[in-house]
Amino acid sequence: MERDLDAIMISSLVNVRYLTGFTGSNGALVVRPDGADILATDGRYTTQAGAQAPDLELLIERGCATALVGRVAETGGDRIGYESHVVTIDGLGSLQTAAATNRSGVDLLSVGPVVEALRVIKDTHEIEALRAACSIADAALASLIAAGGLRAGRSEREVGRDLDNRMLGLGAEAVSFETIVAAGANSAIPHHRPTDAVLVVGDFVKLDFGSTFAGYHSDMTRTLVLGPPADWQREIYDLVATAQRLGREALIVGASVVDVDAAARAPIVDAGHGAAFSHGLGHGVGLEIHEAPALSALGAGRLAADMAVTVEPGVYLAGRGGVRIEDTLVVGTDGPDLLTMTSKELVAL
């Protein structure tokens, strides 16, 4: 264990899940070098924690993190690491009090995102969970289109609920995030919440959605046109499709995340739409819908094999409409593994 820590306190619930399998809404974990880890949760989850993490010592206490720090301090732990990107200023104060109540001289030391650093690289089971989540989303969209679910007269909300139900019916445990259905001028709002606005012939319809499977999130965006596309629609669609292809092709082991973003951004900037691509190219995806690495001009670091990321350039023309095309992929030495398989040809319904 780094820096001779006696224990690391894991407060992030998703990190607790990653390390233990426990999925309750309140919990914390102490990891110790001798393997005598302890999972804390409250009384609502006693049964569940025992079933999901049968090999761990269990501590039932509503204030999980403070109880765990108290326990470690009481059993002689002098140097306890904590997640400084998760623990709040007040939270650290509580941990310090809990430690001092049990014994003086206990140091709480920042360890930062050590678990997130592990989570960036997906193992085979994680990749298969992501693939299953993506394949549910693919099948749901195909069935929505086949059933005529994308038609003039339906509201964004109706389309979103229909798509969500198809994902759940296909075995999704949940939706990854609130499904975005953005029609017409609303498609120019990158993160639009579905409204009662009705789809109209000639509209762009942008769908950004995903499902979770075994805790892992899929993320996909497709933009379609209701009826024959106008020239301006075809033009920005082709531009975004080109950018997205260049982004996928830039997913090379060892590439800097800044360069990947730049590769996809270049044609959009060259076409004079740089300001209309108002977000980063993509993000890591796994137990969280947004996790490391960020594929962005503001990101840092390089790609490694078995990182799962999205590639999602967009061009948004306020008042007219916008296009985003997004896939979830896994970086690999033989090129990226595309998990979202829906065609990216311009579909005119």
Next chain:
Amino acid sequence: MERDLDAIMISSLVNVRYLTGFTGSNGALVVRPDGADILATDGRYTTQAGAQAPDLELLIERGCATALVGRVAETGGDRIGYESHVVTIDGLGSLQTAAATNRSGVDLLSVGPVVEALRVIKDTHEIEALRAACSIADAALASLIAAGGLRAGRSEREVGRDLDNRMLGLGAEAVSFETIVAAGANSAIPHHRPTDAVLVVGDFVKLDFGSTFAGYHSDMTRTLVLGPPADWQREIYDLVATAQRLGREALIVGASVVDVDAAARAPIVDAGHGAAFSHGLGHGVGLEIHEAPALSALGAGRLAADMAVTVEPGVYLAGRGGVRIEDTLVVGTDGPDLLTMTSKELVAL
């Protein structure tokens, strides 16, 4: 402004929403004594922020909080408050760096949950939003039962999706949380996630669910029996119903939250089931599904008029089944205002 602060940085997104109406997924707010508040968000939300908070100065920058601190420091702010229950240890480090980059001598000072303290007391619009959310949940459950949706042979997941769709069809903007449908022995798990387990005659079926309306959450639990209840089922149902009534009756302006919890807990403890009521009595509800005050032996403070809370005692008998009955109510000088109207008589389907 307290302690002569030049500004308070609001980092909690739900607090930003409460103060400004902005609902994006990235944002921060600076509140200043002269009213020159600034809302920061990133490029995805430029249009939305302008529409939702038209009177505020807008700063578009991905690192919202650091950009705002930089701006305040640059314009002469020396004493900047921050939410110490929200800002992480690493986050405070970034804010300090952002301040120091612009000017030396800027102090960042903990202000704690000042906005949450405001949010505890609901105004008329908030209460009406809560009432609408509760009434959608009531209507959805009534329609589920009327349609025969609670019947042997359906899975917990099917029932949950059906109930969710009825809420969304009735105008819910979302579900408040993942709907709990727990049948048979699963009803003894307080926070059970729906599975493919099938409802069987003789089962308890516990439904804990809610909808959101204008951002406000409803929360209700009902436990029914499929077929004629057995004696043990009637017995624990009546016990929990009594506890729940006592809890509601204890919702008096000025009552301590500890006493409210104790009032409902007493009959359960007297019946020898104290250990089987493994959680607090209830919680505040509003823009978040769980917010202050906690009605719990570990809570603190007293009830005031226009606090919105849940009252939800339960008894869970591992391997057999459990009962929870929960309402959402608003504390008032003439007694609580019951927002969830579904009957609490034992329903045998």
